[in-house]
Amino acid sequence: MKISKNFLIDYIDIKDVSFKEVAAKSLKAGNEYESVYKLSEAKGLVIGEVKECIKHPDSTKLSICQVDYNEGLTQIICGASNVKKGQKVIVAKVGAILPGNFEIKKAKLANEESNGMICSLAELGIENKFLTEEDKEGIHVLPNDAEIGEDPIKYLNLDDEVIDFELTSNRSDLMSVIGMAYEVGAIYDKEVITKDIYLEESKDITKTHKLSLETDNCSLYIAKMVENVKVKESPNFIKARLIASGIRPINNVVDISNYVMLEYGQPLHFFDADKLGNEIIVRMANDKEEIVTLDNEKRILSSEDIVICNKTKPIALAGVMGGLDTEVTNETTNILIEGAVFNSSNIRKTSKKTLRSESSNRFEKGIDSNLTKIAVKRACELLVKYAEAKVIKNELFAGEITHFPKKIKIELNDINSVLGMNLTEKEVSDVFKKLKFEVKENQVTVPTRRLDINIKEDLIEEVGRIYGYDNVEGILPKVTIKRGTYSKKAKLIKEIEKEMISYGFNQVITYSLVNDLLINKFILKSKDKASVLSPMSEDRKYMRQSIIPSLINTMEYNLSHKNNDVAIFETGSVYYKEKDSYCEEYHLAGLLYGNYLINEWQNKHIKADFYLLKGIIESLLNYLGFNNRYSFVDKDLISDYHPLKSASILVDNILVGHFGQVHPTISKKEVYVFEIDIEKLLSIRVRGIKFKEISKYPKVTKDLSFSVDKEVSSSVLTNVIKKTGGRNLIDLNIFDVYEEFKEGFKSLTYSLTFQDSNKTMTDEEVMQIIDKIVENVEKTGAKLRTK
Amino acid sequence: MQNIKEELLLKLKEVKNLSDLNDVRVLFLGKKGKIQEKMSLMSTLSNEEKKSFGQEINLLKEEITNLIEELKFSLEQKELSEKLSKDKIDISLPGTKIVKGSKHPLNKVIEEVEELFISMGYDVVTGPEIEKDLYNFEKLNLPKDHPARDAQDSFYLTEEYLLRTQTSPVQARTMENNLEKGPIRIICPGKVYRRDNDDATHSHQFHQIEGLVIDENISLAHLKGTLEVFAKRMFGNEREIRFRPSFFPFTEPSIEVDVSCFKCNSKGCSICKNTGWIEILGAGMVHPNVLLAGGYDPNKYKGFAFGMGPERIAMLKYGISDIRHFYSNDIRFLNDFNRIEGGVDSED
Incomplete structure (x- = not known):
């Protein structure tokens, strides 16, 4: 504004x-602003008269002008095509400063001396969009009454300042x-100047015209007529004030309608009364009804649009735009002025699909219906003054004034207890006096213009902002002392994040909205997708069901920026639709690609591979207290993984996630990813840490090597060994795996550590267990190679 | 005796290493060595001679032992330093890079804020991102058709559900779920969504941290005091805050909170647009309609609420000029945040 x-x-x-x-x-006081500026920053200008103007002999564009501004004749070379002898013009003298800190200096143009510049309005700093076609083309020509030697900025009323508010x-x-x-x-603390409007009127509109209001969405409609209007240019002050307010001047009639809107906040619409007929109907549009608006667009209406109609058809889209058929033109002589109050939400809906204008904006925010009639009268007054109009008596009036001064009860204590201040009765009543609110005992009467004030808290805010929030002394609330907490879930998620960071993963945050290529990948549960009704783009259509696809995208982004090794993770929600509602699950996902650890000159590399990622997941699960309770199986595999290099993650035989190499059809690179349903994982009980006395007795380590069919997984043997080894088998490691010479077989070498917590184990005891282990393992089809 | 010593000195001169020295030691001090040889003569002497001879030979033995030990020590030193000199490495070659990750800068900011408020007794509470219109708008004094709904143009999934445009619905839910309708002190961080085209300063997905205190006798002065603590903790001890009146549908009075510029100490710079102040939060006293919607009696309870954007705070704090950095996750960007901003004497 x-x-x-x-x-x-x-x-x-x-x-x-x-x-x-x-x-x-x-x-x-609460009104933010974008900027404060002068309408024109030009300095050193003077009104001059072009006494002589001849074409430059060496140039087709330039004219040599002799200009009089009461300092003798000054020669100025002018490049504008519209410069002519006898014109009153705006002269920037030598030394003048034009906007952009452009100083006018003596110059030679095509060998002719030029002592200044004849200016266009654009050169004065007026934006192009406010200029007439003529002014866009060349210099600005002043009317004859402009006096030579005077300040043109003042003459044009451009000596103005503007605050651009963001309300x-x-x-x-x-x-x-x-x-x-x-x-x-x-x-x-100043008074507002009020003015009475007096109109000379004749005839009577109520005798010739009829108004019917057929919708509740217009609470007030006033129509008044003027005749004998002369459409012409507006006086300078109106044009300048419109430009300062951001509105393009058109002609006196249109400008007056805008001027009154700016002045009172009440948008008006002017109809050409002769094209209208003698009947006005305000109603809701019918579905598919049509109107051609001022901008020559055909608009198809719906039953949410309010329309103004004559006997036969809609002639205006209420509050938003007039119709082309009843537009005020240069030939218009009789005008019907509309002042109305339309329902905010209808105007908002209509303007949203057609056009947002100064007018619709005000209707949307709300209009004080007490101002409508005054604004209409004010328009009449200005039309009489600047368009030679004659006012017709009375007006057509439908609906009612719906705003009355509000009386709100409030106590001093209410104010002080909310603001945390110690204001006196006098200080508070001074604020209300400044605001022109009436105070009687404990009751404040709020003028109708303040639509925003309805309850006591609104009044408290008025006191606070006018008295000044700087005067509020900050103190801490007196509350029960307690420590704040994270929820248990949040705490554990933070632990998981810390742990992932300690493994060398960068935490990332990606978008929850994804496209239809990503939405179907790496889904832990097959459930309905959650999608937004009208996405901004196809890329942001679905709520993700897995984090992995976004991690793969993040990896690609980094690879394209030459970040060649990627270890990233994200914790966040995935989303499902469930019948008529939605559910969100918190997941952890990670991605490994390239080198994990690297020291190039020593030629040390640890490359991301299946077992590295598996180790990381195992570490995480151990950290969370699940040691000996998880397993990795090739059941329930997801097809987006490499079919033979992926696994499901089970804890206590509950499926909590999956990991493995990304399927080559999704990424040709060797990328490893995992995703875990954190909520499911954290719902599994974990016992507290209990220290177990360290055994004083010696450990015995034995190695066993088995030959087994290549297709048999090591876990088959490992499980048998663990089960047979019992309590005294305290550690088990596979330290050698290789494919045997004998085709179709592999060799697995175990290192087993035994220890008894109560006594030293004898060789015999250990050998007994070993023999039992060998016996049981061989039952699975494996053969002992060496002991 | 003298001969033995001279002989020893001669031998010692020829010693090159510890093993040579050991040979010399055996020759003189060994079981069949020269000293022992002399000792064996003792039995042939008279008692008196024995005494003086014994003293003499003991002295010699001591002297020899000392000479050998001295040489042994210096030989050992020499050998050790020879051995060490073979271990010489180029200490300027690069160290092995230790694998190390990083916390996302937004989480860094969020956790910093969380910890601060936890220390003041606030609980950290979260809520769903796919939220009901009821909680996102209606219970926050934003009835259907309220013009302020436009300003936060939203992603609807159905007529009833949308991606929350703010973290404030967690307030509404917390009030509703608090069956005793007693005091509340919470902070609610999380993701929110609005229909903005992504550019340097806009993101359709961003974060908010919302705070809410409800109790008897809560005033604007308490809000100011609380936010002063926040500003000093987050942006430095010299920071001041300024309240400017504003408008939010869910608070009355509503406040915009500026923090004195921490880049220029309020002298005026590009960050604060030469005003000396940086807008950092929106806040206010909880609107009576919001209290009522949460089942609280506005005559008994009052409250304040505040909301801030971790993206904005991180951008100001770390000098990040493009909001998209937070979501494109360039590893070079992320790695800039893999350390603490520590030091006892550091700018806090």
Whole structure:
């Protein structure tokens, strides 16, 4: 919301206050701003008259002008095609500064001396979008009443300053100059200047026109007429104030409608009364009904749009845009002025699918219905003054004023207890006085313009922000002393993350929304997908069901940036649809690719492979207290893994995750990944740590080597050995695996450590166990090679 | 006797290493050595002679022992230093890289905030990311058709469910689940989603940390005091905070909180856009409608709430200019965060 200082000082006396200061104080009162600036930064300009203008002999574009600005004739070379003898023009003298710190210097153009510059409006810093087609082409030509030697910036009313506010959505009252005057008045403790409007009227609209209001979505509709309008250019002050407020001047009639909207915050619409007929109907549109709007677009309407109609068809899309058929043109003489209050949410829906305008924006935020009639009268007053209009008596009126001053009960203690301050009655009533709120005993009456104030807390905020939050002394709350906690789950997740980091993994965070290529991969459970209704792109359509695909993408991103070794993990939710609702599960996933450990000059490498990842998963499970309770099996395998280099992870025979090499159809690289359902894992009970006395008796280590069919997995033998070895078999390692000379067989060499916690084991005792082990292992089909 | 000593000195001169020395030792001090040889003469002497001879020979033995030990020590030193000199390595060659991961910078910030508030008695609570409209909006004083819903344009999954646009629904759920309707002190970190096109400063997925305190006699002054502690802990002891009035549907009064610029000490710089202040959080007193929706009596209980963006804090703290870094996970970026910001004397 751009506020012009010249416009504002019509309503509040802050002429001598710097606008920068107003902005800074407004910020403290809760109104943020983007910038404060002068409408034109140009300095050293003067109005001159072109006394002579001849074509430059050596140039087709340049003209040699002799310009009079009460300092004799000055020669200026001008490149604009529209410069002519007799024109009043804007001259930047030598030494003048134009926006962008551009200083005008004496110059020679095609051998002719030039002592200044004849300016266009763009060169004064006025944005192109505000200029007429003529002004876009060349220099700005001033009318004849412009006086030579005067300041053109002043003449054009461009000697203005602007604050570009970023208002909060509740302050609809500040979307008008008068509303802003009340706000600045509260900050500076100044009165707002009010003006009475007096109109001379004749005839009677109620005799000739009819209005019917057929929808509840318009609470108030006022139509008033003026005749004999002369459409022409607006006076400079209106044009300048519109430009300062960010609106392009068109002609006096359109400009007045916008001017009043800026002034009061009430959008108005002007119809060409002669094209309208004599009947106005306000109703909801029918589905598929059509209207061609001002911008020459055919709009297909729905039953959520409010329309203004004449006897035969819609003539305006209420609150958003007028219809082309009843548009005010240069030939218009009679105007029907509409002032109305439309339902915010209808306007929002309509403007969302058509156009967001200054008008729709104000309707969306809410309009004080007490201002509607005044704004219509104000438009009449300006049309009389600047468009020679004659006002027709009375107005068509339907609906009602729906806003009344609100009375809110509040005690001093309410205010102090929320703000944590010790304000006195006087300090509080001073604030309300500044805001022009009436206070009687414990009751505050809020003016209708403040649609945002409804409850006592709203009043407390007013006191806080006007009195100043700087005056709040920070203290810590008096609360029961206790230590805060993480949930048990959160604590364990943090432990898992710490552990993964200690294994050398970088923690990553990827997007939860994925595309349909990723959504089907590496899914632990087959459940319905959760998808968003209208995705921003196909890439962000589904809620992920596995983290692994995003990790593979992250790896590819890093490889393309020449980060060749990747060890990453992520903890986060995956999402499923379940009947009519959704569920989220917390997962851990990791990825290993390339070298895990590397020292190039020593030629030490540990490459990512199946067993490295398996070891990491085992370490993690041990850390979490699951030692001896997990197993890795080739059951329930997921097809996105290499079929022979992947496994399911079981803890207490419960499936908690999977790992292995990514299937070559998904990645041609040798990538290893895993994913674990943390919630399932953490639901498995773990006993506390209990120290077991270290045995004083010696250990005995024996090696056993078996020959076994290549297809038999080592775990078959290992399980038998463990089971047979019993309590005294305290350690078991496979330290040699190789394919035998004999085809189809492999050799597994175990190192077994025995120890009794109560006595020294004799050789015989150990050998007895060994023999039993060999016997049992051989039952599986393996053959002992060496002892 | 003198001869023995001279002979020893001659022999010792020829000694090159410990084994030569051992030979000399055996020759003089061994069981069949020269000293022992002399000792065996004792039996042929008279008692008186025995005494003086014995003294003399003991002295000689001691002297010889000392000479041999001295040489032994210096030989050992020499041999050790020869041995060590063979071990010489180039200590400037690079060390083996120890495998080491890193915590994601967003989690670093989130945990720092969590720990701070845990120390002030807050519990860390989380909630679902696929949330009901009821909790994300309605119970937070954002009824259907409220214009502020537009500002956080959301991803809906059905009419009822959406990806939460804020962590505030955890507030609503916590209030509802607190059956005794007693005091609450929580902090709620998590992912949130809004329909923004990803660019340097926008991300359709980002994080929030929400705080909520409900108790009897809670005021804005308590909010200010709490956030002062937060600002000093996160951004340095000299930090001050500033309250600016603002508007959020779920708080009344609503506050925007600025922290004095920690890059320039409020002198004015590009980070604070020459204002000396950096906007860091939104906060306010819990709106009575929100308390009511959570089953709390606004006449008895008051509360404050605040919300902050870990992305923004991390960007300010570490000087990151593009929010997409957090989600593209370049390992070089991640590795920048694999250390503590420590040192007893470090800038805190």
